[in-house]
Amino acid sequence: TAFNCGRRVTTLIPQEVVCIAGAAAEGAEQNHLNVPISDHGPWATAMNNLGIMPVGISGHQLVSDSLCIQRYDPSLGLIAPINPMMAGISLIQPPPGSTSSLVPPPPSDIPVIKEIIHCKSCTLFPQNPNLPPPSTRERPPGCKTVFVGGLPENATEEIIREVFDQCGEITAIRKSKKNFCHIRFSEEFMVDKAIYLSGYRMRIGSSTDKKDSGRIHVDFAQARDDLYEWECKQRFMAREERHRWKIHEDRLRPPSPPPVVHYSEHEAALLADRLKDDNKFSEATGVLFTWIDRGEVNRRTANHFYSMIQSANSHVRRLMNEKAQHEEEMEIAKEAFKNALMAILTQCKMPS
Numbered sequence: 001t002a003f004n005c006g007r008r009v010t011t012l013i014p015q016e017v018v019c020i021a022g023a024a025a026e027g028a029e030q031n032h033l034n035v036p037i038s039d040h041g042p043w044a045t046a047m048n049n050l051g052i053m054p055v056g057i058s059g060h061q062l063v064s065d066s067l068c069i070q071r072y073d074p075s076l077g078l079i080a081p082i083n084p085m086m087a088g089i090s091l092i093q094p095p096p097g098s099t100s101s102l103v104p105p106p107p108s109d110i111p112v113i114k115e116i117i118h119c120k121s122c123t124l125f126p127q128n129p130n131l132p133p134p135s136t137r138e139r140p141p142g143c144k145t146v147f148v149g150g151l152p153e154n155a156t157e158e159i160i161r162e163v164f165d166q167c168g169e170i171t172a173i174r175k176s177k178k179n180f181c182h183i184r185f186s187e188e189f190m191v192d193k194a195i196y197l198s199g200y201r202m203r204i205g206s207s208t209d210k211k212d213s214g215r216i217h218v219d220f221a222q223a224r225d226d227l228y229e230w231e232c233k234q235r236f237m238a239r240e241e242r243h244r245w246k247i248h249e250d251r252l253r254p255p256s257p258p259p260v261v262h263y264s265e266h267e268a269a270l271l272a273d274r275l276k277d278d279n280k281f282s283e284a285t286g287v288l289f290t291w292i293d294r295g296e297v298n299r300r301t302a303n304h305f306y307s308m309i310q311s312a313n314s315h316v317r318r319l320m321n322e323k324a325q326h327e328e329e330m331e332i333a334k335e336a337f338k339n340a341l342m343a344i345l346t347q348c349k350m351p352s
Contacts, residue, residue, distance in 0.1 A: 127199040134198040142230025145223040149180040153211040167193035263296040
């Protein structure tokens with residue numbers, strides 16, 4: 001970055017960029033170059049050696065293409081050519097605490113540094129960070145149980161519980177005589193904490209005996225209890241989903257029609273009166289059809305149904321006659337309106 005200090009320009013080049021350029025590193029013992037602003041030769045040569053096209057304040061190129069060094073190849077993942085005169089571009093690392101968006105984020109693949117874990121009865125030493133992490137099998141569904149192998153021969157169930165109680169609540173420990181055991185936790189996320197201890201070397205007390213030391217290996221275990229609880233949980237979630245879907249469907253379903261009363265002589269008499277009422281005729285005919293569909297018609301009720309059907313038929317006939325009468329009146333009114341309109345139009349067209 002060039003800082004204008006009266007008549008001189010100070011160009012600061014970090015040592016890392018000089019090492020990348022290679023050509024500028026030879027004989028460069030200092031990071032500060034004092035170059036007069038009127039002389040672009042040394043400054044342009046330094047920028048050209050860094051693989052950056054030197055550009056003047058006016059924007060024109062200070063060095064011809066034939067003298068420029070081959071630019072960095074972007075496909076190689078190196079620095080792309082930039083213009084040092086652009087605002088916001090700096091070759092100097094921003095100071096600590098700077099909020100500049102050009103500061104690269106810290107690498108995400110930094111290995112996790114494990115520390116020594118001190119327990120009451122034993123000590124856990126992490127493995128060499130240069131070694132590959134311990135391998136694990138595919139995690140079974142609903143896994144709450146881990147396999148712990150490589151235990152010291154003198155490790156007891158109390159020592160194992162003391163170590164793995166830090167991961168969460170333990171519900172059961174099944175220890176074998178062959179330096180391994182199975183530990184079941186109350187929750188699934190506690191298994192991940194237990195897997196973190198894989199690769200540690202356990203030493204009981206301060207003893208150096210081989211039977212008091214061992215490199216533990218923690219891995220996922222497939223237990224029938226875990227699988228059964230997971231299946232029960234899946235079935236419960238499926239039932240809850242079906243219940244929610246049923247409630248959603250019931251909310252979208254249109255309301256059911258009102259229930260139809262059962263047939264009786266009293267209801268038949270009331271229905272006969274409603275069939276004669278213009279406002280209740282539609283509802284009454286629906287009840288009549290429902291009774292007929294239910295098979296309420298028999299020898300004892302035949303007369304009631306015959307009278308109700310005759311009443312409905314006479315009501316329909318009356319409605320049809322009224323409809324025809326109203327249509328005839330409508331046609332007469334249309335004809336009268338047409339004649340009156342033609343008379344008005346004829347008068348308007350007559351010459352004054």
